[in-house]
Amino acid sequence: xxxxxVRYFVGDQTVPALPDLDRGLAYGxxxxxxVRAHQGRMHWWPAHWQRLQRGAAMLRITLPDERIVxxxxxxxxxxxxxxxxxxxxxxxxxxxxxxxxxxxxNWTLSTHPLPPSPAAGLSLRWCDTRLALQPxxxxxxxxxxxxxxxxxxxxxxxxxxxxxxxxxxxxxxSATAANVFILRQGAWSTPQVDRCGVAGVCRAxxxxxxxxREARLAVTDVEAADAVFLCNGVRGILPVARLGxxxxxxxxxxxxxxxxxxxEHPAFATEVS
Amino acid sequence: xxxxxVRYFVGDQTVPALPDLDRGLAYGxxxxxxVRAHQGRMHWWPAHWQRLQRGAAMLRITLPDERIVxxxxxxxxxxxxxxxxxxxxxxxxxxxxxxxxxxxxNWTLSTHPLPPSPAAGLSLRWCDTRLALQPxxxxxxxxxxxxxxxxxxxxxxxxxxxxxxxxxxxxxxSATAANVFILRQGAWSTPQVDRCGVAGVCRAxxxxxxxxREARLAVTDVEAADAVFLCNGVRGILPVARLGxxxxxxxxxxxxxxxxxxxEHPAFATEVS
Numbered sequence: 001x002x003x004x005x006v007r008y009f010v011g012d013q014t015v016p017a018l019p020d021l022d023r024g025l026a027y028g029x030x031x032x033x034x035v036r037a038h039q040g041r042m043h044w045w046p047a048h049w050q051r052l053q054r055g056a057a058m059l060r061i062t063l064p065d066e067r068i069v070x071x072x073x074x075x076x077x078x079x080x081x082x083x084x085x086x087x088x089x090x091x092x093x094x095x096x097x098x099x100x101x102x103x104x105x106n107w108t109l110s111t112h113p114l115p116p117s118p119a120a121g122l123s124l125r126w127c128d129t130r131l132a133l134q135p136x137x138x139x140x141x142x143x144x145x146x147x148x149x150x151x152x153x154x155x156x157x158x159x160x161x162x163x164x165x166x167x168x169x170x171x172x173x174s175a176t177a178a179n180v181f182i183l184r185q186g187a188w189s190t191p192q193v194d195r196c197g198v199a200g201v202c203r204a205x206x207x208x209x210x211x212x213r214e215a216r217l218a219v220t221d222v223e224a225a226d227a228v229f230l231c232n233g234v235r236g237i238l239p240v241a242r243l244g245x246x247x248x249x250x251x252x253x254x255x256x257x258x259x260x261x262x263x264e265h266p267a268f269a270t271e272v273s
Numbered sequence: 274x275x276x277x278x279v280r281y282f283v284g285d286q287t288v289p290a291l292p293d294l295d296r297g298l299a300y301g302x303x304x305x306x307x308v309r310a311h312q313g314r315m316h317w318w319p320a321h322w323q324r325l326q327r328g329a330a331m332l333r334i335t336l337p338d339e340r341i342v343x344x345x346x347x348x349x350x351x352x353x354x355x356x357x358x359x360x361x362x363x364x365x366x367x368x369x370x371x372x373x374x375x376x377x378x379n380w381t382l383s384t385h386p387l388p389p390s391p392a393a394g395l396s397l398r399w400c401d402t403r404l405a406l407q408p409x410x411x412x413x414x415x416x417x418x419x420x421x422x423x424x425x426x427x428x429x430x431x432x433x434x435x436x437x438x439x440x441x442x443x444x445x446x447s448a449t450a451a452n453v454f455i456l457r458q459g460a461w462s463t464p465q466v467d468r469c470g471v472a473g474v475c476r477a478x479x480x481x482x483x484x485x486r487e488a489r490l491a492v493t494d495v496e497a498a499d500a501v502f503l504c505n506g507v508r509g510i511l512p513v514a515r516l517g518x519x520x521x522x523x524x525x526x527x528x529x530x531x532x533x534x535x536x537e538h539p540a541f542a543t544e545v546s
Binding site for chain 1: 277279289290291293294295297298299300301302305332333339360363369370371372373381383402403405406408409410415416417418419420421422423424425426429441443449450471
């Protein structure tokens with residue numbers, strides 16, 4: 001299945017289109033998840049839903065019934081190997097920032113083709129766009145993503161796969177659409193996401209699997225690393241081969257982590273040789 | 274006209290609903306304006322459109338043809354005394370932050386009832402929510418407004434009209450949906466909006482009319498002020514009577530500014546006694 005399918009819902013009802021005055025459209029007042037599906041099943045669904053619940057608690061957004069979302073998603077997936085995207089907004093609520101009028105969420109499901117497998121290591125660049133420090137929104141996958149759009153818009157060279165982004169204080173945070181891990185002096189670490197950035201589902205898996213620690217990382221920490229990988233719930237573990245002029249050879253520990261992920265998550269089993 | 278009407282467009286075409294995979298819904302990847310209309314005419318339309326153009330340049334969003342937007346807006350206004358809201362998004366562009374695929378904007382028009390006239394002075398509170406410092410998005414009226422939603426969600430006491438919000442560094446920035454001006458030692462000032470906040474249309478008018486200067490303002494500057502008012506393009510000049518325990522009597526200079534606005538902008542002529 002490569003054609004995108006989109007469905008719209010209000011609470012537990014199907015609707016033909018996004019309702020008028022949706023607050024996601026108005027203010028980015030919503031949350032989203034992108035979930036890798038293999039043969040119609042979403043192995044990491046519980047972790048995605050838990051992150052959605054954390055976001056909904058922080059923003060005081062009412063979530064739809066998980067059973068209905070999962071049933072509709074499974075129907076839309078139709079056994080396919082695709083990416084499912086779920087967007088949940090606070091609902092429709094007139095003009096004005098006050099969230100109290102909107103209490104029945106609008107939500108959409110869409111399916112998208114799988115991204116290409118990471119054949120070789122990724123080529124990265126540094127982005128000039130900085131991520132603002134906002135603890136009230138950090139860690140969750142909310143729909144205010146203009147910073148990521150600006151960062152991703154900095155390059156259109158297809159030879160560059162991703163960009164690393166720093167906070168306004170200069171700490172490394174993540175790639176535009178993935179978390180980052182580095183190996184230095186025998187220890188793995190990944191940036192904290194308590195002031196900006198997203199707490200990725202694959203990041204949480206890798207933190208335990210390696211194990212790794214959360215830390216404040218400087219640009220020089222990444223450039224001096226012995227190995228670097230990106231990760232997200234859709235693409236899994238992505239070895240980094242190049243960052244500007246810096247290059248890395250494939251690293252045994254990253255290959256081992258890819259194999260471990262392949263053993264645990266069936267969608268990634270076909271991508272490891 | 275009190276019932277909300279909503280229209281959707283793609284480029285220069287009318288469509289029945291928001292198109293699938295709209296980037297405004299996905300990422301808040303858009304801009305908006307709320308414009309006061311009097312007898313179907315929008316006196317400050319040029320200033321609103323200029324701010325939209327500034328935002329579009331910063332975000333590299335393609336705007337629809339202004340003549341078409343204005344013609345459709347005028348038709349929707351139908352001679353009424355209402356608020357017109359325009360949302361322009363980057364368009365529809367699949368999954369992923371890269372903005373290059375989307376180049377035909379989606380846009381919506383909606384009309385909303387006028388807010389109540391500011392009979393007496395407003396009662397304000399301080400919000401706990403802080404605005405993050407992001408110069409790349411400051412000043413423009415983009416659709417990433419979760420900070421404002423969080424700030425406005427801090428109270429539901431109808432006796433409180435608005436909340437003042439500070440930046441993460443503690444400077445006063447604005448109200449949740451209005452700019453703020455203060456009079457101290459005979460001089461008017463309003464916060465700079467170069468790191469966060471919105472450069473309001475009525476703010477620009479008041480900056481010239483008073484005149485006032487842009488400055489970094491501390492909480493204590495506001496509390497020690499001889500007069501305070503809020504302003505925005507929909508509600509005009511809004512005298513402040515109370516901020517927590519601090520109260521102000523009506524100030525002649527604020528009343529004079531209201532009368533000057535009433536003389537220049539017909540929508541506000543009916544609201545001044």
